[in-house]
Amino acid sequence: MTDALLTGTPDPALVDFFDRPVLDVAPLVLGAVLSRSTDAGRVAIRITEVEAYDGRTDPASHAYRGRTARNASMFGPPAHLYCYFIYGIHHSLNLVCGPTGTPTGLLVRAGEVVEGVELARSRREAKPRKHPLPDAGLARGPGCVASCFDADLSQDGAPLDGREWSLTPPAAPSADIRFGPRIGVRGEGADPQRFAWRFHLGGEPSVSARKAGNRLDLGENSSIDSTLT
DNA sequence: AGATCGATGCTCT
DNA sequence: GAGCATCGATCTG
Numbered sequence: 001m002t003d004a005l006l007t008g009t010p011d012p013a014l015v016d017f018f019d020r021p022v023l024d025v026a027p028l029v030l031g032a033v034l035s036r037s038t039d040a041g042r043v044a045i046r047i048t049e050v051e052a053y054d055g056r057t058d059p060a061s062h063a064y065r066g067r068t069a070r071n072a073s074m075f076g077p078p079a080h081l082y083c084y085f086i087y088g089i090h091h092s093l094n095l096v097c098g099p100t101g102t103p104t105g106l107l108v109r110a111g112e113v114v115e116g117v118e119l120a121r122s123r124r125e126a127k128p129r130k131h132p133l134p135d136a137g138l139a140r141g142p143g144c145v146a147s148c149f150d151a152d153l154s155q156d157g158a159p160l161d162g163r164e165w166s167l168t169p170p171a172a173p174s175a176d177i178r179f180g181p182r183i184g185v186r187g188e189g190a191d192p193q194r195f196a197w198r199f200h201l202g203g204e205p206s207v208s209a210r211k212a213g214n215r216l217d218l219g220e221n222s223s224i225d226s227t228l229t
Numbered sequence: 230a231g232a233t234c235g236a237t238g239c240t241c242t
Numbered sequence: 243g244a245g246c247a248t249c250g251a252t253c254t255g
Contacts, residue, residue, distance in 0.1 A: 051247070053247070060247065061247085062240095062247075065241090068240075068241075069240085070239085070240060070241085084239090084240095084247085085238075085239055085240090086238095086239085086246060086247070086248065087236085087237075087238085087239095087246060087247095087248050087249080088236070088237030088238035088239070088246090088248095089236065089237055089238080089248070089249070090248050090249070092247065092248085094247090107247060109247090129250080129251095130250080130251070131250095131251095141248065141249065142247070142248070143248050143249060144248090144249080153239090182247070183247075183248090184246090184247055184248065185247060186245095186246090186247095189247090
């Protein structure tokens with residue numbers, strides 16, 4: 001991260017939005033519009049799929065074994081990005097949640113590109129591909145989300161301050177939210193009873209159908225555990 | 230449609 | 243040196 005990226009301060013209302021338990025924020029961030037503006041132009045996605053990670057209790061979290069140079073951003077203030085590099089190829093974007101010092105975040109797994117479709121497509125197609133890419137597939141998968149934004153490690157720690165990056169929460173929570181086990185997680189963190197921490201919107205082409213989760217009831221008498229089928 | 234596997238490099242032990 | 247919060251092409255049934 002660079003000093004220039006840290007000069008901005010997110011709006012207090014947005015800080016409040018993210019300064020809560022990560023499992024509280026997860027269903028509410030679905031439908032939010034995340035955007036990045038660069039010299040190349042502006043790309044915005046409506047977030048349709050996220051996964052929660054909690055470094056205090058969650059063996060799958062990069063922060064589970066404590067603070068390191070890589071995961072430092074997750075220990076930082078909310079309403080900032082945690083960006084990392086994985087599998088030698090892909091970058092992934094997380095939205096840091098909770099108060100400073102609490103290493104929790106939401107991995108942005110998929111979204112609908114609502115602005116800058118051509119720019120997002122050109123970034124995705126920088127490498128030639130065999131089959132044509134439908135719009136709905138532009139930001140399907142965390143590596144693809146990062147690619148649409150041309151995000152790399154230089155964006156780790158960047159604030160959602162409305163300068164380069166911005167996020168607008170939805171006016172109201174979605175009526176059709178699903179949840180289930182996280183994708184690509186191995187070991188204890190893959191336990192579907194303890195860590196059904198993947199959340200996505202129902203009926204979204206930007207989310208693979210075969211990965212559909214259970215219906216989440218946001219009613220006041222419900223809990224995530226009790227709605228597991 | 231599902232399983233398998235190669236690409237490719239950073240991070241931590 | 244092992245493992246990895248992935249993607250997408252290529253197998254197989």
